[in-house]
Amino acid sequence: MGWKGTVRSLQASARRAERNAHRRQRELEKREREFAKMEALEQAAYEVEVYENHIDILLSMHKECAEPVKWKEILSKVEPQQPLKIGALEQAAIHASATYRPNFWAKLFKLENRQREALIAKIAAAATEDERLFQAQFDEWKVTHSDWADELDIAKRILDGDRQAKLDAIEVFESFEEISNLGSSIQVIVHEGGVLEAKLAIHGSHVIPTEIKSLLKSGKLSTKAMPIGRFNELHQDYVCSCALRVGRELFAILPDDLVIVTAIDNVLNSSTGHMEDQPILSVAFSRATVESLNLEAIDPSDAMKNFVHSMRFKKGSGFAAVSALDPQRFAVTV
Structure with missing residues (x-):
């Protein structure tokens, strides 16, 4: 073999x-075939359900x-x-x-x-x-x-x-397929000293909705622009949720007790004035701490406080570029 x-x-x-979010997504996809036959109010309710499910998937x-x-x-x-x-x-x-x-x-x-x-x-x-x-x-x-x-x-x-065995196992397991389907890509590196780092290209602006869909009291569909603060909060929770997912998948595949996940997105480089792909979150996940979390109840952004991490975020302006964690800081010396 x-x-x-x-x-x-x-x-x-x-x-x-x-x-549950995935099961709900499958149910909605089945109903999509019946969309054209729905009455206007049914279509409005369906669109809101799809919107809310998409948010649920992201977070x-x-x-x-x-x-x-x-x-x-x-x-x-x-x-x-x-x-x-x-x-x-x-x-x-x-x-x-x-x-x-x-x-x-x-x-x-x-x-x-x-x-x-x-x-x-x-x-x-x-x-x-x-x-x-x-x-x-x-x-x-x-x-x-x-x-x-x-x-x-x-x-x-x-x-x-x-080193190569780890990289081969990560490649073949295809554990990050769902994240890649949402527009993100992952590169895994084994640094000197054996520290594993996953670099996650987020592309959050293409994933987070820019509109809010809801139902009026009349049952009709309401669509309005999403406030920048709400967009940034969703972006932060999505980035942190993806980072935690990557850390968990790596722990599932490999016996390592620590992995670094660095999320990269297109943000302003204040020294050049241009938008560039830069680190916006870098976190060192420890296996013991991840396994101690109540994953059904945590807020992904707040959960980063449990780990050594680098992140600069403001509700009004969103993420700012940070320096990725130095893997040598976590290398085990024999």
Whole structure:
């Protein structure tokens, strides 16, 4: 199967706990096909539901994560044993031939020789079938043993902190697909000293709605421009929710106890006066602290206070550029 194939097999077994926002999104997508048949008030209610669900999706990114890969358990998996060539069918055929005793009718109609010859012929046929069954078992064992050896090798390399093994596992698991679907991209780096950093390109202005949709008392749709303060607050919560999600996914894939996530977006460079892609959040997530959080109840922005981080934000002006955390600050010296 090979390295990446084995990781994909592990990925397939990593169940995901789907959050309510996603289930609601699927329900709304089913109803979208019926949109044209809806009355005007139904269409208005549907549009508001879709809008509110989109906001919910953006602010709950951190609530969903893959099941952790248990690398240490993989190390303890028992080696598949090579099948033995027993020849049970042939042995049974030999026994049947050796213990053959002609009955009354066989003697009467002189069938003994014919029956003995048939039993002897069955021995060869049984041996052929035994060989076919053994070969099938052996071929299956070879695949199973190869997969076991690959998994063992992967687990050892991951637990030994192999840089390339980490990067390959992150790439193949495709844990950041949902975030990328929202317009964000991720680059993962293993720095000197083994510190893992994920650089997250947010593109928040393309994701956060610029309008607010609501229902009037009459049931009609109301659409108005979103106040800049509300837009900036949503942007902040989305960025922090994505960062926390990335940290959780990395902890699920790898045994590391600390990862850095640096979010990058297009903000004003005060020294040049131009809009440029710059870090707006850099946070060092510790596994123990992340696992202690009540993820269903936290405010993503407030949750950053639990970690060493760099972020400058004002409700009126939004994010300002910051310096990314120095990975060497967190490197473990031996």
